[in-house]
Amino acid sequence: MMIPLNKPLTPDLQTLTKYITQVNDKGWYTNFGPLHELLTERLEKYLGVKNLLLVSNGTLAIQVACKALNIKSAITTPFSFVATTSSLLWQGIETAFSDIDARSYNLCPISLDKALTEDNRYDGVVATHVYGNPCDVQGIKKVAIKHNKKVIYDAAHAFGIKVGDKSVLDFGDASTLSFHATKVFHTVEGGAIVFKHKKDYEKAKQLINFGIKSGGELGEPGINAKLNEYQCAVGLTLLDGIEQVISHRESLFNLYRNELKNVVELPQWHPEANINGAYMPIYIEDETLQQRVIDALAEEGIQSRRYFTPSLDLAYNKQKSYGCFNSHSIAGGVICLPLHYHMNIEAVLKITSLIKSNLS
Secondary structure: OOEOOOOOOOOOHHHHHHHHHHHHHHOOOOOOOHHHHHHHHHHHHHHOOOOEEEEOOHHHHHHHHHHHOOOOEEEEOOOOOHHHHHHHHHOOOEEEEOOEOOOOOOEOHHHHHHHHHHOOOOOEEEEEOHHHOOOOHHHHHHHHHHHOOEEEEEOOOOOOOEEOOEEHHHOOOEEEEEOOOOOOOOOOOOEEEEEOOHHHHHHHHHHOEOOEOOOOOEOOOOOEOOOOHHHHHHHHHHHOOHHHHHHHHHHHHHHHHHHHOOOOEOOOOOOOEOOOOOOEEEEOOOHHHHHHHHHHHHHOOEOOEOOOOOOHHHHOOOOEEOOOHHHHHHHOOEEEEOOOOOOOHHHHHHHHHHHHHHHO
8 A cells, every 4th residue: 555755635525615615605605704814714713823814825925024124135054945035046045055963854054143243245035844843943043133134934834833932933033834635734825924023914914916005006016915705715724623633743753853864864943842743854875775775665655865966056057156065965864654634643654664674
């Protein structure tokens, strides 16, 4: 039996149909409709945040956040999904790379401070909570204050994550979410931005509606990045059972780590953070052993992925790099194992047993 790397949540059709029927009855399909407002309200309550703006995908979330915060140049992590960097380059933001921490895989505050001390011309910092593991948010905050930089967190993997008793989305000037079908929570396609300041939220809400102001007059040129009512219906349907989903994924994640803690290297998790089981990364330095594990899993119909590779400073080598040795090493050795709501304990034990036998 095949074990896929990921398998999206399927919304309950009976509940989904009720929401879609409401949409059809009202004839209000997009443009901040009733379900859009309800999903916004429910997400703010569930996540414990304010100033949450729904958008049509996670890439546009980063781009709109940069526009709203007037970020025209940024220093970012080389270890993330390609969209973190390509979203910046696509809209002409001058982009540079600073190294990651070798234990957490997140942007390293020490390396960031050195880069900004060497060259302080950047408007902001774009950091990713990789695999749902929060960055050193206090360390990055100190660097940002020292160098007077705005901070955007790519929190695409970090739905429902807290640092202590505070949502991880509350850190920085803005945090972006992806609601792509592969994520812990999804709206098929979609995303959101959480702003620290109300004025930035209001500017962004205007920007995602072509730049049209609340009174109907035209303001700064904008874009169409709104989330439609059908997608909001999916989100509302899935949100009903999200606590059970995250709890199950967390239990599988913890089982993986308990079984593999003395077998492979595992990223160091933020000590004050909870877990949402978004991904299951392992690190194997030796390329021959990496391939042996990947091949052994594939022979049993088990998908895996070297995720993320290559290090983005190598993929976009025309951009300035302030030294990314750790990222090169980690990107060359990380493998993500299957982890999703539809898996069970037996699947995890089968996978970990195969890894153990091939690395013994």
